[in-house]
Amino acid sequence: MAKVIIKLGNDISTDDIYPGRHMATVLPSETPQFAFSDRTDFNAFLRSKEFAPGSIIVGGENFGCGSSREQACSALKGYNVAVVAKSISRIFLQNSINLGLKVVLCPGLEANEGDDLDLGADQVTNRSTGQSFEQVRLPAARQGIMDAGGLIPYTRTLLVAGRQP
Amino acid sequence: MSQGMTVVEKILARAAGLPSVAAGEVVEPLVDLAMSHENAALVINQFQEIFEGTGLAAKVWDPSRIAIIFDHRVPAESPKTATNQKKIREFVAANGINKFHDIRGDVGGICHQILPEYGYVRPGFVVVGTDSHTTSHGALGAFSFGVGATEMASAWSLGRAVNIEVPATIKVVVSGRFPPMVGPKDLILHLIGLLTAQGANFKVLEFHGETIRTMSTSGRIAICNMSVEAGATSGIVPGDEETRRYLCEEAGIAEDIPCTLPDPDAAYVRTVEIDVSALAPQIACPHLVDNVKSITEVLGTPVQQIVIGSCTNGRLDDLAAAADILRGRKVAAGTRMLVFPASGRIFAQALDKGYLHDFMKAGAVVMNSGCGPCLGVHEGALGDNETALSTTNRNFKGRMGNPKSEVYLCSPVVAAASAITGVITDPRHA
Numbered sequence A: 001m002a003k004v005i006i007k008l009g010n011d012i013s014t015d016d017i018y019p020g021r022h023m024a025t026v027l028p029s030e031t032p033q034f035a036f037s038d039r040t041d042f043n044a045f046l047r048s049k050e051f052a053p054g055s056i057i058v059g060g061e062n063f064g065c066g067s068s069r070e071q072a073c074s075a076l077k078g079y080n081v082a083v084v085a086k087s088i089s090r091i092f093l094q095n096s097i098n099l100g101l102k103v104v105l106c107p108g109l110e111a112n113e114g115d116d117l118d119l120g121a122d123q124v125t126n127r128s129t130g131q132s133f134e135q136v137r138l139p140a141a142r143q144g145i146m147d148a149g150g151l152i153p154y155t156r157t158l159l160v161a162g163r164q165p
Numbered sequence B: 001m002s003q004g005m006t007v008v009e010k011i012l013a014r015a016a017g018l019p020s021v022a023a024g025e026v027v028e029p030l031v032d033l034a035m036s037h038e039n040a041a042l043v044i045n046q047f048q049e050i051f052e053g054t055g056l057a058a059k060v061w062d063p064s065r066i067a068i069i070f071d072h073r074v075p076a077e078s079p080k081t082a083t084n085q086k087k088i089r090e091f092v093a094a095n096g097i098n099k100f101h102d103i104r105g106d107v108g109g110i111c112h113q114i115l116p117e118y119g120y121v122r123p124g125f126v127v128v129g130t131d132s133h134t135t136s137h138g139a140l141g142a143f144s145f146g147v148g149a150t151e152m153a154s155a156w157s158l159g160r161a162v163n164i165e166v167p168a169t170i171k172v173v174v175s176g177r178f179p180p181m182v183g184p185k186d187l188i189l190h191l192i193g194l195l196t197a198q199g200a201n202f203k204v205l206e207f208h209g210e211t212i213r214t215m216s217t218s219g220r221i222a223i224c225n226m227s228v229e230a231g232a233t234s235g236i237v238p239g240d241e242e243t244r245r246y247l248c249e250e251a252g253i254a255e256d257i258p259c260t261l262p263d264p265d266a267a268y269v270r271t272v273e274i275d276v277s278a279l280a281p282q283i284a285c286p287h288l289v290d291n292v293k294s295i296t297e298v299l300g301t302p303v304q305q306i307v308i309g310s311c312t313n314g315r316l317d318d319l320a321a322a323a324d325i326l327r328g329r330k331v332a333a334g335t336r337m338l339v340f341p342a343s344g345r346i347f348a349q350a351l352d353k354g355y356l357h358d359f360m361k362a363g364a365v366v367m368n369s370g371c372g373p374c375l376g377v378h379e380g381a382l383g384d385n386e387t388a389l390s391t392t393n394r395n396f397k398g399r400m401g402n403p404k405s406e407v408y409l410c411s412p413v414v415a416a417a418s419a420i421t422g423v424i425t426d427p428r429h430a
Ligand code: SF4
Pocket: B071, B072, B110, B111, B112, B131, B133, B310, B311, B312, B370, B371, B374, B375, B392, B393
């Protein structure tokens, strides 16, 4: 079970998650300080680290739209949070899988800040309201990257196995 | 016979070595071109991590298929950026990457302009770029899409993109002649408004119809560029005579260029038909690109900054159209106008043709080619409660460097007409 630490609206862009002016900062060890930096209160909350690992950011439709900047994923991953959204923009979803940021697609989700959610394999259960919502599962072929712990170890394995074309 | 394929399905089947592919499959296509800009700094970091502990030398799979273009923060705005750029130069030299465009007035420019200009992209290519507007190169009949830095590092290692879901395709059929002062930018803004910001998420927009057939490659780049604003993995115009003309005349490619076309029985998830013959100039209002209105609904909105440029609308025809309106007139007091041509080559052409002179005499500031104010990190930031009218492609909150400002998006002629008055102005009556 994990707590919802913020509920966001639709079309949360990567300019919102990781503003462009911090783009020269690239290392995953340094990006988290700038997560949602234009939302001063939430940024301060994140930096306080006063929340349990696995806590949840709830997004609406089209979460992570906009730029391909991977810092938007690494910044959130640095806080060990999960993203549960109604829909997620393609590049953000792909980057999350590649970096091992936990993301869950849940089109019917109803949850508010402070609610406790259970992220099951097929369902998201809101313990605070007693409602359950179905997840959209990712294609099985993508599971390989997640099982490997992200695209870096996945690629390393292919490389060592000599799968270079 | 199996189901026919769309252009992108054909390209992916070829690149993945499969007889056919269908939407939803995850494939590992060979990459024909891999493009990065300053974010190559992060790609290099991830690339080196992949090789850690393998005992293998960290060398890219094929340096001739990698392009690196400095554009986002040129010349560097900070020591941090300058140091990233320095690190990338060293990597480029060590790996023998020659499709490298440094900060230069002659061969420099925005990545999405450099790739077509130098003939790096061909019809049927699989192009990945660490930039969401990599969709631009669909204008040349390639399947071209944005990826993150780690995906790119993986492609540099393997020569493949290994986390690609075959997208379903939406067919967009465009007919009619554009009325005066209306063009490709208005078409794509209108389409994004119609589809919404996520209407094409995980899908490709395949463009057809007489309006597309008679459209220049420059216009096609503008519409493919902004396809991502409807969430599309890519936009694509199947290669045709105009593609061949462009690659021959502008990019100097002498050889015959084969084009990949869709099968007549290809499966589309949806067909959208648009007639542009009565289209008005379109404006995307704050703070979402799909918040599109006809110009008549926002006439008179005061603007403090006008921006003409970017990978969307910083080409010679865009500058020519804006200069035609501004020639002999003045930018309104209280409004500042920034012009940044998309590449060094375009800068020189606009100089020769006198457009830059027209802009400067009107009071505009002409800047070096590059991304400039587009992404709000380099120059041209907005003050609190200020409004910009820009020919760029995004108006998310904070995009031009200040979350307390607003950005409207428009075509070059709307931007030019509005610069003279200081308020959003209809170029049809300017
Ligand atoms: S001009 Fe703007 S949209 Fe185009 S590549 Fe540069 S930052 Fe991105």
